[in-house]
Amino acid sequence: MKGLLRRLNALDADAAAAVRVIAHYQALLGGGTVDPVTLVRSTAGLVSCPAGLELADGRRVRFAPDGVALPGVPGRVSDSVELRPAGRVWLERAGAAEPFDALVLEWMALAARVGPGLTGPSPRAADPALVERVLSEHESIEDRTRAVRLLGLHPGVPLRVLAIAAGQDAGVTAVPLLARCGMAALVRVATVGPLAAALVQPQGGEDAPAAALRAVLAERDAERLPGGERSRGVRCGVGGAVPPSR
Incomplete structure (x- = not known):
């Protein structure tokens, strides 16, 4: 029984984390157009690791979790999602990917598509x-x-x-x-x-x-x-x- 309770508690924690991720990006999208700086800086703070966005024209935006802009190209990219027709979003964890990094990147990519310099309307x-x-x-x-x-x-x-x-x-x-x-x-x-x-x-x-x-x-x-x-x-x-x- 104790093992079952531990598993249920873990599921509840996972569900709460997923809801928090989705709510974060829905709040950003609720304001309309999301600029790249706001998107990347807020994502880095959400996941407590550097995050980045490459625009279709090749420009890059990178931020540390404390809100400080990072120059240059990323070092170690722990996970990324390509944008279409060009560009990508990524996270720069020092270690292994966290359980909800894939969900974060999916929603980060969705938010990126309604930003200036990117492509078309968002689903x-x-x-x-x-x-x-x-x-x-x-x-x-x-x-x-x-x-x-x-x-x-x-x-x-x-x-x-x-x-x-x-x-x-x-x-x-x-x-x-x-x-x-x-x-x-x-x-x-x-x-x-x-x-x-x-x-x-x-x-x-x-x-x-x-x-x-x-x-x-x-x-x-x-x-x-x-x-x-x-x-x-x-x-x-x-x-x-x-x-x-x-």
Whole structure:
């Protein structure tokens, strides 16, 4: 019984740490555009180790956990995530990666994509009821169009539907995963049943996401979690581009 209690306490601590990481970046994103200095400095303070960001134009931003800017290139990079089409974010731990470093980097990459000098809009978590209304064949065209507008999408521009299977936390996994794809599109993500459903509406022309998704999933599958285990597999299905009201 004592062993079980210890395991439950550990799970509670892990859950609290994950919530703290997610809340940190949601607070940053809630303010709109995140500048690189704020993002990197706050990340370094959150994880108590140096953190860095390389912009698409090659500029680098690095900060120590005490808020002091660091010059030059990083020494030892303990873990990193590539940004698309260019750039990356990283942590510089002296030792092994911590259990939540991968989660930190996923959300750091997501926040980086809404910063100046980086690419396009960020995927957003959306109201599941609105997403389900857009997807439903039983709703009227008027109701579906209204839901599209409430999601911040344009009723006259075709969109794609992506279905993402990623275990119990499909919605949480899908948002940073799609951010890594670097799509020039408006993306709304919601958990619908056991899956995450993403509505993807390209900006400035057709932008099929399949190739970018394949590349990101291959990168993710190759990544190793602390302890040497591989990242849990994620499966995605990509629908064709159709008018939102169809």
